[in-house]
Amino acid sequence: MNGNQTIIEETPLDKVNLHRIYPKRKFLIVDDFESFRSSLRMMLGTFGAQHIDTAHSAEDALNKCKYEQYDVILCDFNLGLGKNGQNILEELRFKKRLKNTHLFILITAETSREIVLGAREYLPDAYIAKPITKNVLKKRLDQMLVQQHVLRPINKEIDLSNYAKAITLCHQQLEESKRYQSWCYQTLAKLYSLSGDLGNAKAIYENALASRELTWARVGLGEVYLSEHQGEKAIECFKQAIDENPNLIEAYDGMSNSFMEMGQLQKAQDALLEAVKLSPRVVNRQKKLGSISEKNQELDVAIDAYRNAVKFGENSVFDSSNNYLSLGRCLSDAVQNTSADDKDEKAKEAVDILKQASYKFPAEEDTCVNALLVEVRVHVALNNFDMAENTLRTAEGLIEEDELSAEVGLEFAKTLYSMGQDSRAENLLIKLSDKFADSKDVLDQIESLLDEPVNNQEKVKAREFNRQGIQLFEKGDLQTAIDAFETALEYTPKHPALNLNLIQTLLKFTDIEPSFKTQTISTSRACLDRISHLPKQHRQYKRMQHLEKMIRKLENETA
Amino acid sequence: MTSIKPDFSMVMASSVHDMKNSLSMLLQTIEEMCEDLPEEARNNGHVTTIQYEAERVNNFLIQLLGLYRLENKGLSFHIDEHYVEELLEEQEAHYDAFFALKGINLQVECEEPINWYFDRELVLGILNNALTNACRYTKDTIKLSAQMEDDYLVLKVEDNGEGYPESMLQVDPGEHSDSIDFTSGSTSLGIYFASEVAKLHKQGDLQGRITLENGGSLGGGVFSVYLP
Numbered sequence: 127m128n129g130n131q132t133i134i135e136e137t138p139l140d141k142v143n144l145h146r147i148y149p150k151r152k153f154l155i156v157d158d159f160e161s162f163r164s165s166l167r168m169m170l171g172t173f174g175a176q177h178i179d180t181a182h183s184a185e186d187a188l189n190k191c192k193y194e195q196y197d198v199i200l201c202d203f204n205l206g207l208g209k210n211g212q213n214i215l216e217e218l219r220f221k222k223r224l225k226n227t228h229l230f231i232l233i234t235a236e237t238s239r240e241i242v243l244g245a246r247e248y249l250p251d252a253y254i255a256k257p258i259t260k261n262v263l264k265k266r267l268d269q270m271l272v273q274q275h276v277l278r279p280i281n282k283e284i285d286l287s288n289y290a291k292a293i294t295l296c297h298q299q300l301e302e303s304k305r306y307q308s309w310c311y312q313t314l315a316k317l318y319s320l321s322g323d324l325g326n327a328k329a330i331y332e333n334a335l336a337s338r339e340l341t342w343a344r345v346g347l348g349e350v351y352l353s354e355h356q357g358e359k360a361i362e363c364f365k366q367a368i369d370e371n372p373n374l375i376e377a378y379d380g381m382s383n384s385f386m387e388m389g390q391l392q393k394a395q396d397a398l399l400e401a402v403k404l405s406p407r408v409v410n411r412q413k414k415l416g417s418i419s420e421k422n423q424e425l426d427v428a429i430d431a432y433r434n435a436v437k438f439g440e441n442s443v444f445d446s447s448n449n450y451l452s453l454g455r456c457l458s459d460a461v462q463n464t465s466a467d468d469k470d471e472k473a474k475e476a477v478d479i480l481k482q483a484s485y486k487f488p489a490e491e492d493t494c495v496n497a498l499l500v501e502v503r504v505h506v507a508l509n510n511f512d513m514a515e516n517t518l519r520t521a522e523g524l525i526e527e528d529e530l531s532a533e534v535g536l537e538f539a540k541t542l543y544s545m546g547q548d549s550r551a552e553n554l555l556i557k558l559s560d561k562f563a564d565s566k567d568v569l570d571q572i573e574s575l576l577d578e579p580v581n582n583q584e585k586v587k588a589r590e591f592n593r594q595g596i597q598l599f600e601k602g603d604l605q606t607a608i609d610a611f612e613t614a615l616e617y618t619p620k621h622p623a624l625n626l627n628l629i630q631t632l633l634k635f636t637d638i639e640p641s642f643k644t645q646t647i648s649t650s651r652a653c654l655d656r657i658s659h660l661p662k663q664h665r666q667y668k669r670m671q672h673l674e675k676m677i678r679k680l681e682n683e684t685a
Numbered sequence: 686m687t688s689i690k691p692d693f694s695m696v697m698a699s700s701v702h703d704m705k706n707s708l709s710m711l712l713q714t715i716e717e718m719c720e721d722l723p724e725e726a727r728n729n730g731h732v733t734t735i736q737y738e739a740e741r742v743n744n745f746l747i748q749l750l751g752l753y754r755l756e757n758k759g760l761s762f763h764i765d766e767h768y769v770e771e772l773l774e775e776q777e778a779h780y781d782a783f784f785a786l787k788g789i790n791l792q793v794e795c796e797e798p799i800n801w802y803f804d805r806e807l808v809l810g811i812l813n814n815a816l817t818n819a820c821r822y823t824k825d826t827i828k829l830s831a832q833m834e835d836d837y838l839v840l841k842v843e844d845n846g847e848g849y850p851e852s853m854l855q856v857d858p859g860e861h862s863d864s865i866d867f868t869s870g871s872t873s874l875g876i877y878f879a880s881e882v883a884k885l886h887k888q889g890d891l892q893g894r895i896t897l898e899n900g901g902s903l904g905g906g907v908f909s910v911y912l913p
Contacts, residue, residue, distance in 0.1 A: 338888070371762075
């Protein structure tokens with residue numbers, strides 16, 4: 127081609143024969159209004175469509191999708207009671223019923239931000255606002271069907287996970303036409319990432335950013351940095367993306383993952399909190415927020431998150447008993463915090479939600495048991511010891527101690543501690559640490575329970591005094607350090623590291639003040655007694671052995 | 686359980702949602718009705734009036750919701766890449782037949798295929814407003830065009846009517862005068878909204894804007910949207 131000529135490109139619309147395409151495609155219309163369904167059906171008919179199914183509810187639609195693969199689904203958001211358009215999309219994507227070669231179009235009068243953002247997270251192919259007239263619908267559908275047709279070969283390979291082939295076809299498409307350039311580049315970058323070729327993915331993003339501050343490229347670049355474990359750089363990208371577009375959920379998610387990668391759990395939580403403020407209806411994010419905030423011991427945040435997970439999970443494929451149990455557990459922990467003035471309300475909510483868990487998931491045995499176990503703790507917190515005993519007995523009836531799963535075991539131990547049955551709890555935990563010796567996660571949780579079988583508030587106080595004690599020890603102010611450790615021990619008397627910190631400080635003090643020897647020995651022996659239950663696998667076990675040897679040496683000297 | 690008073694943003698969203706659904710049925714039914722009518726009945730003024738006014742109600746709803754959300758910082762704003770040509774073709778599909786019935790010739794011009802970045806729904810809203818307004822004030826021609834000017838995409842709606850009154854040309858479209866004149870109030874509110882939407886589009890130091898002029902290729906009013 128002569129470089130001086132302007133190239134006037136034929137639009138794909140000219141090349142593709144739509145008259146042949148409409149009759150071949152299978153359409154599904156989902157709307158709870160009969161009049162809209164028939165109106166839309168008539169319109170599609172005039173466009174040339176021949177296979178048109180309709181569904182009046184989400185359940186109806188999902189059922190039809192089980193037996194038929196639809197090329198185009200036109201779905202309203204609001205579908206009456208029960209599941210909505212977003213729930214349908216979630217489920218089809220989750221179950222992989224919706225292929226890349228299919229189109230899912232939300233066609234709705236719904237414009238509220240949180241609803242739009244939530245639905246968009248599941249990547250509908252288009253979000254069309256009602257009202258829409260026939261001519262405009264035809265235009266939009268024409269454009270989308272042509273694009274579907276032209277990009278079908280690429281999408282087919284992606285559906286089959288033939289990434290290498292898809293990449294080749296993308297390059298070919300780029301050479302053939304400028305039309306779908308952006309889609310091709312975005313897809314290529316994703317495919318490279320999926321294939322582990324981060325270098326090429328990065329190149330595409332950086333190239334795109336060179337000409338314009340593009341959201342998809344900035345976020346994509348952030349994701350690549352994250353995959354390369356470059357947390358700081360990733361966060362910079364996500365921050366920049368958010369500056370340009372404060373609604374960008376993916377960027378908040380990216381920031382949260384980056385902070386998690388760098389071990390900054392509080393900041394990870396904060397980022398997720400921003401994301402759920404914008405888009406509260408995505409259940410998985412609420413679950414994630416609940417989990418992180420629980421680890422950060424921010425019960426209020428966790429409770430809200432799990433509440434939302436339950437609320438929006440109700441009609442979603444992502445509903446799970448876990449959401450209910452987690453909510454119950456967090457509420458019960460909050461009730462144990464004696465300064466809360468809505469104790470009774472929280473307790474009632476806890477018992478309520480735990481009963482709902484058993485009710486909604488009757489087939490899950492563990493769920494029913496866990497629900498009862500958590501309920502016991504609520505009753506204990508309210509000093510209803512009779513209720514507590516009764517509920518515990520019911521729970522025990524359902525438990526086979528030799529066949530305990532880790533989850534139920536841990537919950538059981540926690541409940542036993544709350545009932546003051548400490549030795550029974552300890553024995554259980556030791557048995558569990560033998561049974562699940564291979565699972566680091568379970569061992570961590572066991573240790574944490576053994577160390578601090580108390581409520582949130584007390585844990586926090588103990589940790590604070592422990593921290594102070596360590597600082598004082600390092601400064602050399604040993605007597606005040608000893609006081610700090612002893613205060614901490616009032617809250618968590620059986621905490622291994624804490625007891626050993628005290629012993630260590632006492633030993634060092636005795637080096638300076640030999641007259642303190644007898645006191646050191648007796649205090650240390652008391653400490654060692656308190657942690658005699660320590661299992662071999664516990665990380666403080668070796669330290670305990672070492673310090674016990676030192677104490678014995680001291681005892682022999684005196685003798 | 687005490688009943689919870691719904692907060693107003695919910696009232697807004699819910700009401701607008703319901704109205705849009707009704708409008709949707711209205712517009713669709715009119716279209717269907719039209720097809721069953723004999724030629725002469727189709728061309729009589731009543732049908733076009735219904736269509737026109739239904740369109741305007743929809744525009745007002747979108748504007749109402751949009752302005753409310755802007756005020757409360759709740760406006761949903763998504764910039765995506767779009768094919769400008771397709772956008773114009775969609776408007777053509779929307780208004781062509783209807784304008785024809787009113788004796789208005791609609792010209793659509795897009796010299797080169799342009800891919801640009803903006804919020805589709807909001808910009809469509811601005812164009813809808815501009816086109817329905819132009820329809821009211823033009824003589825017999827409306828031109829919708831898109832072209833690149835430096836680093837901006839410029840979308841223009843031109844008519845061959847009397848043009849904008851001096852008073853509107855003098856005020857910065859971004860400013861909204863306190864005294865709303867109810868005859869021209871709807872127009873200036875629409876332009877205010879359009880201006881706010883345009884301003885949301887930013888790229889580096891550049892920002893979107895609206896301009897009103899008289900003249901252009903048709904000698905009447907020229908409504909331009911600049912998007913960076």
